[in-house]
Amino acid sequence: MKRLLSIEWSKIFYYKSARVFTILYFTLLILLGVVISFIKPNLNGLEFNLRELGYFNFPYIWQNLTYLFAIGKIFLGVILIMNITNEYTNGTLKQNLIDGLSKNEFLSSKFLTVLVLTLASTAFLFVIALILGLTLSSTEFGFYEGIEYLGAYFIKLLFFFTFCTFLGVLLRKSVFALLGFFVWWIVEGIISVVEVLIKLNITDTGKNPADITLISNYLPLGSSSSLIPLTKFDIAGILMNKSAFVYSPVDKSYLFTCILYTIVFALLSKWILKKRDL
Secondary structure (H helix, E strand, C coil): CHHHHHHHHHHHHCCHHHHHHHHHHHHHHHHHHHHCCCCCCEECCEECCHHHHCCCCCCHHHHHHHHHHHHHHHHHHHHHHHHHHHHHHCCHHHHHHHCCCCHHHHHHHHHHHHHHHHHHHHHHHHHHHHHHHHHHCCCCCCCCCCCHHHHHHHHHHHHHHHHHHHHHHHHCCHHHHHHHHHHHHHHHHHHHHHHHHHHHCCCCCCCCHHHCCCHHHHCHHHHHHHHCCCCEECHHHHHCCCCCEECCCCCHHHHHHHHHHHHHHHHHHHHHHHHCCC
């Protein structure tokens, strides 16, 4: 394992774009953590203080920050795609195999990288959320309340990075892999919209689309997106001088679906690499 990680570290560390995107990602997390503590949204001239609204209170902070910070995962996703596709473009994959590295070891090194980046991102978020929560939280709940969202964040990133690795192995060119990702995302979006229209019967306006269970939510990117939803906002909470946010536990069905997709895409990557003539 140490040998495989050492090989991957040398590839990523000496690749300038990978260093830039990694620095951007972790810098973005720090900036988001600092900036949101000072944000005061203004609605129709009425200013809201996120701290007073309970944004940083436990358990809401875990859901709020994991939802917000998950947006930045695309930076590390790009690194993983480029890391894979560069192996084909630069011929290092063939060279590694010639030097005695097996296909299984090669792919294992990539998934070890995925695991390390996921662990590092989750640990980084934990530290930021803990500091903000202990500093700005005004509730009596312990920091461990709602921490299940940190586990959901780990699974969400693990799935996403595995999916990016799969696209890199499948399409072999960074441009094609990135384009493939956006095409996949658009297709899932179209399927979701069509399903909503069908279930609403187009003319039925008495139903709320948010209350409809969609099969498309269990597609790969859909399940990942649904795993950590935007925290519900409760106006009544403000009027009663309580938190404006409503805590909702992690949906286990999306959690297990993401785990399943992670396994499927990892196995598909292995199968493609094994069967393909390099």
